[in-house]
Structures are given as structure tokens and as C-alpha cells.
Amino acid sequence: MQDTPITADAIVIGAGVIGCDVAYELARHGRSVIVVDRGPGAGHGSTSASSACIRFNYSTFTAVAVSWEAKQRWIGWEEYLEGTDDGQLARFVQTGALCLESPGQQRSKVLGFFDRAGVPYEEWDAETLAARLPAIDPGRFWPPKRVTDDAFWDDAGGSLTAYWTPDGGFVDDPVFAAHNLMTAAVRKGARFRFRSAVTSVLRDDQRVLGVAIADGTRILAPLVVNVSGPHSGVVNGMAGVLDEFAITTRPMRQEVHHLTAPDGWNHEVPGPMVADLDLGTYFRGAPAGGLVVGGAEPECDELQWLDDADTYAPTVSKAVYEAQAYRAARRLPDLSVPNRPSGVVGVYDVSDDWVPIYDRTSLDGYYVAIGTSGNQFKNAPVVGQLINALVEAAEAGKDHDADPVSMTLPLTGLTIDLGDYSRRRHVDPDKSSFSVFG
Numbered sequence: 468m469q470d471t472p473i474t475a476d477a478i479v480i481g482a483g484v485i486g487c488d489v490a491y492e493l494a495r496h497g498r499s500v501i502v503v504d505r506g507p508g509a510g511h512g513s514t515s516a517s518s519a520c521i522r523f524n525y526s527t528f529t530a531v532a533v534s535w536e537a538k539q540r541w542i543g544w545e546e547y548l549e550g551t552d553d554g555q556l557a558r559f560v561q562t563g564a565l566c567l568e569s570p571g572q573q574r575s576k577v578l579g580f581f582d583r584a585g586v587p588y589e590e591w592d593a594e595t596l597a598a599r600l601p602a603i604d605p606g607r608f609w610p611p612k613r614v615t616d617d618a619f620w621d622d623a624g625g626s627l628t629a630y631w632t633p634d635g636g637f638v639d640d641p642v643f644a645a646h647n648l649m650t651a652a653v654r655k656g657a658r659f660r661f662r663s664a665v666t667s668v669l670r671d672d673q674r675v676l677g678v679a680i681a682d683g684t685r686i687l688a689p690l691v692v693n694v695s696g697p698h699s700g701v702v703n704g705m706a707g708v709l710d711e712f713a714i715t716t717r718p719m720r721q722e723v724h725h726l727t728a729p730d731g732w733n734h735e736v737p738g739p740m741v742a743d744l745d746l747g748t749y750f751r752g753a754p755a756g757g758l759v760v761g762g763a764e765p766e767c768d769e770l771q772w773l774d775d776a777d778t779y780a781p782t783v784s785k786a787v788y789e790a791q792a793y794r795a796a797r798r799l800p801d802l803s804v805p806n807r808p809s810g811v812v813g814v815y816d817v818s819d820d821w822v823p824i825y826d827r828t829s830l831d832g833y834y835v836a837i838g839t840s841g842n843q844f845k846n847a848p849v850v851g852q853l854i855n856a857l858v859e860a861a862e863a864g865k866d867h868d869a870d871p872v873s874m875t876l877p878l879t880g881l882t883i884d885l886g887d888y889s890r891r892r893h894v895d896p897d898k899s900s901f902s903v904f905g
């Protein structure tokens with residue numbers, strides 16, 4: 468504990484992949500930045516469980532544009548970071564991504580966004596799907612069912628179409644990606660304090676003043692950004708801003724399972740990411756012949772909402788493993804499902820519409836990058852720029868709530884409306900899949 472407060476231009480609460488990018492962008496725009504995290508290192512929160520899939524199918528033009536811009540960052544990672552991380556960097560692995568047809572997907576709208584953003588894609592009928600990805604069963608199984616339901620094993624009722632985005636893939640090490648961003652931020656002068664839980668946000672009536680951490684140290688700064696992942700609501704509570712959010716955030720437990728890919732799925736590169744709302748799952752190939760399988764919140768499954776983001780069963784369960792692995796096995800009939808589950812447990816910070824909140828608040832100087840809803844790892848290298856643009860506009864007196872900031876993304880030249888990420892938006896059924904696909 469220090470009696471004399473530490474000072475900085477900006478404090479970032481949370482050193483996950485997004486917090487580290489926010490720190491990097493604020494630091495490279497000339498601010499002295501302190502990042503505080505209660506954990507032992509960068510990316511040890513929800514980032515550590517991420518499947519790190521890179522895909523572009525989202526429900527708004529803004530979200531598609533951000534994911535497409537972010538992909539350019541991942542392929543130019545070293546250039547973006549202006550260096551390596553002790554000679555190494557996390558790697559983007561391009562595998563392509565397949566999105567299978569399912570009711571209510573608004574495919575023509577999404578493909579229209581791809582046309583506008585310049586995201587390459589191909590539409591596949593069932594024959595093309597079978598020819599291009601022979602390991603896949605293109606059968607239509609909708610609606611998703613529990614594996615304990617006899618109907619789960621019914622024959623397919625027809626065949627699916629799909630669309631294919633050749634630029635999809637995954638990042639091979641999400642924790643290391645966060646570390647890469649931390650290293651880049653440190654090169655720009657940012658300081659990181661680990662094992663330092665924020666216990667209160669300091670403020671007066673109008674403006675944020677800084678934070679206090681568990682050992683009693685006070686850090687003072689005119690800017691504070693809440694990037695605390697599944698703890699976002701708790702930290703917003705400390706800042707006293709919860710009441711003005713039209714969109715709230717809640718932690719949700721998630722399991723991701725690790726299997727061995729069937730023959731014919733991983734070739735020279737791991738097999739593609741498959742978004743399969745027909746069965747209620749997603750999966751992708753992984754290095755060394757692996758297959759990563761996650762869930763897509765089908766209606767038949769009970770969602771595991773948490774009252775406390777720290778209190779949950781930390782190991783994978785047989786029930787969720789069987790649900791997810793057998794769904795993947797219906798799509799990949801040669802997949803074997805061993806008896807013993809293996810995988811990771813993580814926590815999503817889910818917003819009411821599964822769209823993140825990147826915004827200012829009514830407490831001047833207090834910003835949020837929260838509600839990432841299991842779908843924002845890929846966008847991390849752009850989120851810092853969004854927050855920096857918001858900070859610069861709001862601190863210069865612009866009323867972002869009344870007249871939202873728009874921003875032209877530097878690599879793709881696409882212009883987006885940051886009002887789409889507002890904390891004050893109303894849930895719009897046309898602007899979300901209401902699942903992890905955002």
C-alpha cells in the first residue's frame with residue numbers, strides 16, 4: 468500500500484486481449500497508461516478459454532466491418548504491434564469458415580453486408596458442400612435437440628446449403644495474443660500491475676477520478692476504461708453507472724471440448740471453422756490433429772447463467788461434453804467421441820442482445836468495453852481504436868449519445884457507426900442472432 472497516489476492519463480481495468488489492445492491504442496496515442504488486473508498475467512481471464520475463431524458473419528454492417536478490419540490486423544500482426552514478443556508472436560491460421568443454413572439466419576442480409584464490406588464468400592448448395600467438404604454430413608437436423616431425446620438420432624430431413632468465407636480461421640494461442648499486445652503497449656510506455664484487484668472506482672458527482680486497488684493503493688487518472696470481462700457489471704456497480712445502461716451484462720459459464728479430428732478433416736492446415744446452428748454447435752480444426760467443439764446456445768439447452776463470475780464448476784462436465792461432442796459427430800460422422808471429456812471452462816460476459824457495449828458513460832471520463840458475449844476475441848485488435856476514437860471525441864466535447872461518432876477503419880476504409888455499440892440502444896431483433904454468433 469502506498470499513501471501517495473500513483474497518477475496516469477488513463478487506467479485500464481483488465482488485461483485480457485481487449486484490455487491490452489485498449490492500453491496499446493491509448494498509449495500509442497500519447498497517453499501514460501496503467502493497466503490493473505487482479506490476475507497473474509495478461510489474458511488469464513476469459514481470454515484464456517477462447518476458441519479464438521475468426522469469422523465475419525454478424526448481424527449488422529458495423530460488426531461485419533469490424534471483424535473484416537480485424538482480420539487484416541491479424542495477418543499484419545507484427546506490423547500492427549511494431550515488433551515481436553521476444554522474437555515470437557501468436558499466429559493467425561487461415562482455414563476458411565463455413566456457415567450452415569438454419570431458420571431465421573437472415574442470410575441474404577449478411578451476404579449483403581459481405582458485398583458492402585468486400586468480404587469474399589461463396590454460396591454452396593448441398594452437392595457443392597458434399598464435394599468440397601466430404602467429411603461433413605450435409606443433413607438437415609433442425610431443430611437442435613438434447614442428446615437424451617430419442618429424436619436426436621432421427622435421420623436427416625433433407626440437405627443443407629451453406630456459405631463459405633475462405634478468409635476465416637483462428638488464432639493459435641489467445642493468451643499469447645494478449646501477451647503480444649501487452650508487450651507492444653509496454654513498448655509505448657504502458658505499465659501493468661498484476662494481482663491488483665480494483666475494489667472501488669473513485670469519482671465525484673461529475674467525473675471519474677481513478678481507482679483504488681485491494682492493497683489500498685490509489686491510482687488517479689482522468690480516464691478509466693472498464694474492460695473487466697465477466698466482472699463488467701461488478702465494476703460498473705463500483706462506478707455507480709449501472710442505472711443508465713439500457714443493455715445489461717451477465718456472466719455465463721461455457722464449456723469448450725477438445726477431441727481428435729476425424730480423418731479427412733485436418734489436411735495440411737487444420738479443418739475449417741463450422742458454424743452449425745442447425746445442430747446447435749460450432750467446431751474447428753486445431754493444430755496436431757485436434758478438433759475444438761463449442762456450443763451455440765440452442766433453445767433446448769439450459770443456459771448456465773452465473774450470479775457470481777467467480778463461482779462455477781471449473782471442469783468440463785460429462786453432460787455438456789456429450790451434448791456438444793455428439794452434435795459435432797452428427798455433422799462429422801467419422802468423429803469418435805471418447806468416454807472421458809477433455810476441454811476448458813470459460814465465462815462469457817453476455818449482453819442482452821449478444822452485442823458488445825463499447826461506449827462512454829454519463830460519468831465523464833469513464834468508458835466501457837464490455838458485454839463481449841463470447842464473440843469479440845477476433846475483434847480485439849480493432850476495439851482499442853474504437854475506444855480511442857470515442858475518448859478523443861467525447862473528451863473534445865462531442866455528445867456521442869445524441870450524435871454518435873462514426874469512424875473510418877484504416878485498413879479497409881470502411882466507415883462504421885459507433886452508436887451500434889451504445890449502452891443506451893434498445894434490443895433490436897434484426898440486429899442480433901441472440902447467440903454467440905452475435
Ligand SMILES: Cc1cc2nc3c(=O)[nH]c(=O)nc-3n(C[C@H](O)[C@H](O)[C@H](O)COP(=O)(O)OP(=O)(O)OC[C@H]3O[C@@H](n4cnc5c(N)ncnc54)[C@H](O)[C@@H]3O)c2cc1C
Pocket residue numbers: 480481482483484485486487503504505506510511512513514515516517518519520521663664665666694695696697698702721722723761812813814815836839840841842843844845846
Ligand atoms: C469459452 C469461450 C470461447 C470463446 N470463443 C471465441 C471465439 O471463437 N471467437 C471470438 O471472437 N471470441 C470468442 N470468445 C470471446 C472472447 O474470448 C472474449 O470476448 C474476449 O477474450 C474478452 O476479452 P476481455 O479482455 O474483454 O476480457 P477478459 O479476458 O475476461 O479480461 C478481463 C480481465 O479483467 C480482470 N478483472 C476483472 N475484475 C477485475 C477487478 N475488479 N480488478 C482488476 N482486474 C479485474 C480479469 O482478471 C481479467 O484478466 C470466447 C470466450 C469464451 C469464454
